[in-house]
Amino acid sequence: xxxxxxxxxxxxxxxxxxxxxxxxxxxxxxxxxxxxxxxxxxxxxxxxxxxxxxxxxxxxxxxxxxxxxxxxxxxxxxxxxxxxxxxxxxxxxxxxxxxxxxxxxxxxxxxxxxxxxxxxxxxxxxxxxxxxxxxxxxxxxxxxxxxxxxxxxxxxxxxxxxxxxxxxxxxxxxxxxxxxxxxxxxxxxxxxxxxxxxxxxxxxxxxxxxxxxxxxxxxxxxxxxxxxxxxxxxxxxxxxxxxxx
Amino acid sequence: xxxxxxxxxxxxxxxxxxxxxxxxxxxxxxxxxxxxxxxxxxxxxxxxxxxxxxxxxxxxxxxxxxxxxxxxxxxxxxxxxxxxxxxxxxxxxxxxxxxxxxxxxxxxxxxxxxxxxxxxxxxxxxxxxxxxxxxxxxxxxxxxxxxxxxxxxxxxxxxxxxxxxxxxxxxxxxxxxxxxxxxxxxxxxxxxxxxxxxxxxxxxxxxxxxxxxxxxxxxxxxxxxxxxxxxxxxxxxxxxxxxxxxxxxxxxxxxxxxxxxxxxxxxxxxxxxxxxxxxxxxxxxxxxxxxxxxxxxxxxxxxxxxxxxxxxxxxxxxxxxxxxxxxxxxxxxxxxxxxxxxxxxxxxxx
Numbered sequence: 001x002x003x004x005x006x007x008x009x010x011x012x013x014x015x016x017x018x019x020x021x022x023x024x025x026x027x028x029x030x031x032x033x034x035x036x037x038x039x040x041x042x043x044x045x046x047x048x049x050x051x052x053x054x055x056x057x058x059x060x061x062x063x064x065x066x067x068x069x070x071x072x073x074x075x076x077x078x079x080x081x082x083x084x085x086x087x088x089x090x091x092x093x094x095x096x097x098x099x100x101x102x103x104x105x106x107x108x109x110x111x112x113x114x115x116x117x118x119x120x121x122x123x124x125x126x127x128x129x130x131x132x133x134x135x136x137x138x139x140x141x142x143x144x145x146x147x148x149x150x151x152x153x154x155x156x157x158x159x160x161x162x163x164x165x166x167x168x169x170x171x172x173x174x175x176x177x178x179x180x181x182x183x184x185x186x187x188x189x190x191x192x193x194x195x196x197x198x199x200x201x202x203x204x205x206x207x208x209x210x211x212x213x214x215x216x217x218x219x220x221x222x223x224x225x226x227x228x229x230x231x232x233x234x235x236x237x238x239x240x241x242x243x244x245x
Numbered sequence: 246x247x248x249x250x251x252x253x254x255x256x257x258x259x260x261x262x263x264x265x266x267x268x269x270x271x272x273x274x275x276x277x278x279x280x281x282x283x284x285x286x287x288x289x290x291x292x293x294x295x296x297x298x299x300x301x302x303x304x305x306x307x308x309x310x311x312x313x314x315x316x317x318x319x320x321x322x323x324x325x326x327x328x329x330x331x332x333x334x335x336x337x338x339x340x341x342x343x344x345x346x347x348x349x350x351x352x353x354x355x356x357x358x359x360x361x362x363x364x365x366x367x368x369x370x371x372x373x374x375x376x377x378x379x380x381x382x383x384x385x386x387x388x389x390x391x392x393x394x395x396x397x398x399x400x401x402x403x404x405x406x407x408x409x410x411x412x413x414x415x416x417x418x419x420x421x422x423x424x425x426x427x428x429x430x431x432x433x434x435x436x437x438x439x440x441x442x443x444x445x446x447x448x449x450x451x452x453x454x455x456x457x458x459x460x461x462x463x464x465x466x467x468x469x470x471x472x473x474x475x476x477x478x479x480x481x482x483x484x485x486x487x488x489x490x491x492x493x494x495x496x497x498x499x500x501x502x503x504x505x506x507x508x509x510x511x512x513x514x515x516x517x518x519x520x521x522x523x524x525x526x527x528x529x530x531x532x533x534x535x536x537x538x539x540x541x542x543x544x545x546x547x548x549x550x551x552x553x554x555x556x557x558x559x560x561x562x563x564x565x566x567x568x569x570x571x572x573x574x575x576x577x578x579x580x581x582x583x584x585x586x587x588x589x590x591x592x593x594x595x
Contacts, residue, residue: 081420
């Protein structure tokens with residue numbers, strides 16, 4: 001059973017989607033929300049597997065909602081006509097449906113979701129047993145930077161860099177800013193994978209190419225994207241400890 | 246600018262150079278001697294000619310003669326050429342006397358004044374040719390520019406038409422309506438049927454908009470009512486609609502789809518952004534000697550719907566195109582947390 005929430009500001013649109021989903025008994029609609037604030041609250045309390053999300057809503061948009069979540073659930077966007085919004089997505093958007101929704105398209109989207117879930121559960125049977133509020137490598141976050149948006153698996157992120165109240169996220173060729181402090185991120189990230197190298201940087205240990213000694217007993221890490229990060233002396237001790245077994 | 250100035254000087258150089266060449270060839274073929282005196286005379290001709298024509302050009306430019314109606318331009322040009330011709334002749338022959346390079350044998354005693362008068366005809370002919378070339382060149386340039394301006398204006402009008410049409414059928418609205426209708430087919434078939442009619446009316450009128458300059462307010466209002474009925478179907482209790490229309494204004498001509506654009510704006514910026522929804526109030530009345538239409542919606546302007554906003558820009562452009570300075574448009578916050586868009590148009594008597 002897949003637990004799903006429908007978020008759309010129009011009642012008729014929610015009714016219509018509910019009706020279409022009657023053909024898919026594996027989807028259980030556990031709640032509806034009429035705006036982003038309500039949706040945010042329901043996602044937090046009910047922890048759904050899947051969210052059907054309208055993009056244009058009063059107050060905050062669907063994108064704003066996702067950017068506020070620590071851990072993005074699987075999302076299928078529903079929109080009437082939004083060429084700009086759809087362009088905003090990079091390749092890894094899960095899927096989107098254009099309203100009025102074609103039943104065949106809905107079936108395809110749900111099928112795609114199922115194959116992704118299967119793949120993940122085979123790769124990752126051991127993981128995700130830790131406390132729920134620690135983010136694992138397979139967890140995805142939603143990153144919005146101006147007009148562009150990405151769904152990013154934490155495992156794909158090489159580096160977080162502190163920029164004032166923001167953090168710059170390095171993955172593939174992009175480095176957008178997110179409104180989160182480095183300290184808040186450190187608390188939520190799995191410390192077996194993400195290491196606080198110094199005051200300004202958190203690095204993904206699996207993305208380190210080279211380790212060199214540096215001044216004052218520190219270390220210099222070369223990350224896969226070519227970035228060079230200094231490890232402070234205090235953290236270098238910890239780093240060596242972690243790497244030695 | 247640089248290329249224009251240099252083109253002018255190029256023409257001056259070529260023209261006067263050509264005249265010198267003719268004189269030299271003429272002298273040579275008639276079997277005259279080419280004397281130093283003659284070359285000196287040609288030099289004074291070039292210097293005086295270029296100075297005077299340049300002065301003439303300054304006068305033409307300062308007085309903007311070419312912008313006058315062409316009869317007056319021609320009269321002025323002709324008079325100035327005759328005057329300059331005499332001046333030219335006087336300076337030319339005078340300088341010869343002073344410099345002692347006169348063409349005539351000092352023994353031949355023709356009075357200086359007579360010679361100046363006779364020689365003026367030569368000068369006038371040369372200056373006439375100069376002015377004709379100058380005039381034709383500029384007339385040609387101006388026609389070309391005017392043609393270009395007309396083309397630009399035409400394309401602007403086309404673009405405006407296209408933009409207004411595109412702005413009117415908001416695809417987001419159409420697809421959302423269709424989606425709502427689909428839900429209503431099961432829930433409330435009667436409402437679904439009327440919604441389809443409303444949507445067809447809007448689509449039809451937006452296709453017709455390009456054909457007419459103005460439509461009676463009543464016709465425009467019908468579309469807006471259909472439109473708002475559909476939006477009410479989507480927003481349900483979140484949208485309240487109210488009209489306050491003076492019956493006498495119903496036959497007044499208005500630009501098609503203009504009120505519709507304002508209503509759409511009101512929904513887009515006012516209602517759809519508010520979680521708890523809001524109210525739209527449309528009024529039409531005679532105020533003073535003008536016809537005034539207002540669209541009010543819940544919300545704040547907040548600078549976000551500045552005059553650069555697309556729907557508003559095209560509304561202002563269309564009004565200007567239709568009524569010139571007789572119409573106006575403004576949008577502002579009014580008391581009661583409302584935004585008001587106000588259209589003022591001239592009254593049409595029937």
